[in-house]
Amino acid sequence: MPAMSDLLPLFPTGQSPCALHGLYLALNLHRQAVKSDDVLIYANYIASVDGRISLPDTGSGEFMVPASIANPRDWRLYQELAAQADVMLTSARYFRQLAQGKAQDLLPVGTGKAYADLAEWRQQHGLKVQPDVVILSNSLNIPDQALAQLDGRRIIICSSEQADDKKINHFTSLGINVLICGRQAVEGKRLKTQLIQAGYRSAYMIAGPEVHRSLIQAQVVDRLFLTTRLNILAGNAFHSILNGDIDAPAELKLLSLYLDQQPSSAQLFAQYALRGTNK
Template sequence: MHVQSLFPKHQTNIPLKQLYLPLCLHQEAKAGDVLIYSNYIASLDGRIALRDGQTNEFSVPASIGNKRDWRLYQELAAQADVMITSARYFRQLDQGCAQDLLPVGQEPDYADLAVWRAEEGLKLQPDIVIVSASLDIPLAAIQSLQDRRIWVLTVQGADATRCKQLEDVGVSVVQLSAVKVQGKALRDFLIEQGYRSAYMIAGPAIHHTLLADGVLNRLFLTTHFSLLGQNDFHTILQGDMAPVMTELRSLYLDNNGKQMFAQYDIKENK
């Protein structure tokens, strides 16, 4: 598996394996700060998820999900102290329709990532922060994840019984004094906990929460060269906000000719 670098310099036949690992994202934030990064795979027409006619749920279309991109998804997770996600993943896990187990994968294909984390002094697995107002998080799915610390960041007025049930299964629930979790509050929380790298793996709503508050630092975007159409879909971002500028940091063309891997710095809102 190889890729070509198109930017910043042209280079052919670079191994895909360990393409992103040398970024060392866990070392990038200054002391007392955190680097927050997101990652998506999208079709040429911008779809990251389509509604499944049978389950009525949104999911990543099988026509774009692929192992080569998944390898990079895993490499980004390997560099994370913590991953930020939504309750949706746990609901899908509970219904047996999650795309995969949360990274970092335990399969032989990702064994190098576990070794790398240990060498870098990182915990076996990144911790998890779930952002949720409803607290509709199946307890069984939470209990199945015993290998990492799980936080839930929730809002003012969150259901007290539900908070207690989550705490009883070992989740640390943090209730913020606002009706929505704000990006700045999330970032402050990560810094308070000493996290230096945070990988956001949720969808467009949490992406908006981060981008609207100017706290996302880096976007990784795989563009799969397919056109999917459909009327019911998600893109990487939804919701009103001021424009956010980005700057291309790297661009690779996959040698299979089916996708490209881009990395953008998010510029500060002016």
Template sequence: MTARMLRLFPGPPEEIALDGAYLAHRLHERGSAGRPLVYASFVASLDGRIALRDPATGESRLPAGLVSGNDFRLFQELQAQADCFVTHGGYLRDLAAGRLDDVLQVGTQEATRDLARWRADNGLAPQPALVIASASLDFPMPDSPARHGQRVVIATGAAAPAERVAQWRAAGHEVLAVGSGASVEGGPLVDELGRRGLRSIYLLTGPRMLDTMMRGHRLSRLYLTTAHRLLGGESFHSMLAGPELGDAGRLRLCALNYDASAPDGTGQFFAHFEPRPA
């Protein structure tokens, strides 16, 4: 049976199908090469945790029951609309260590073949380009992008280690300097990707990238799943970590849906927001 959810806003309340709900947003058509549409997604608990951190090792983990199958389906629908994924070196290190699953491709499993067909029907490349943001440039390159024919670009700051920049370029990878320090800055990164013809950019990253995108006024849309549970924990990650954003953090609610079935029967909200105009 196809999963259903209740659309609460904009109203009036109406039951809708979950499959296809985010594909209907057609994000790949909303951006342009001159002004790419940049979007991010997070899953959080009611007390604002997106992950828990082991104080002894510093390793992060997703708590059991925070992510559901319905949420993952909508995550994959967001992936399907991207010209480009932005990930980071920390994810690639966790991937190589077996702590996280590989989510760098679209429609490669039998259950998601419909998303591969959707990309083809909508004129998108078989796979999004992959941008790896890293200040240290110290990460393992996974083999899945090469196997699936993905274009890979490495983004770093102007003060990144010169020897590692040279190593990655010698290995045949394009390296962009898009920040005045060691780290990537959101504004220069988006501008550079726009010049390369990318129109829809999905941030598969964490709090630091969200922060720089918000401060640079480059985030177009934020998708947030809120699992109806409290996690607690003394060491954790939230969506942002850093100085106050001020007015740059003002968002307006565009849609709110309620899924009563998951995770674990406690329910979850699916919402998306856009920056409030200045």
């Protein structure tokens, strides 16, 4: 059992050591979009010190979060962030992996005993049992059997004007809304407008570097949670938190930084605000 005070606060300075449990839950992210017509969009990644968030799996060759960085303590914080979400933003790639049984989880606020407090917290705060799910996809290549695993949850697919009408009709016939949010691909500003129109106040972005690029380029990400596992992985084929180009550097303001003192999972938990956002 980890000690109650196994996190060392590095920023802001002057705080006492504290516990991991509850660290991010205390942020009340679902209440940070103050204006009635706004949504807080927050992203979360775990990376090695050399910036790898995913590497090819030695067996399948498929990109996955390496076991050398994933760990239960970061996962607890991932879950605390999910607990505060009205909706989770994810990619079609995730659902293609889910259909093959290779996805990391089922996008839940954890259903096991370890996460029962989070389910209760959602209930106390008037949130649905599970967050809704938004899937970004240009190809609309999203296996039905993967979608079926989210039975009972509202699913929205966001795509572009290039989307195939037959595929749109197929998803519509399954009761899934397909929203057009861009010309060539989903554009961050149009996505944000759709999220607000759907009544969402907090959106948890858990997709990879391509979706992240679309949102950072459009300056619609409000917060970035970045766990840095204190190891170096190397490898030439990898994903980092963002691939491709953006017009200008996205400037960050450090909001908090903690050192995880557990020797088996030495890591830094950082929270940034994106400059230019008022949340």
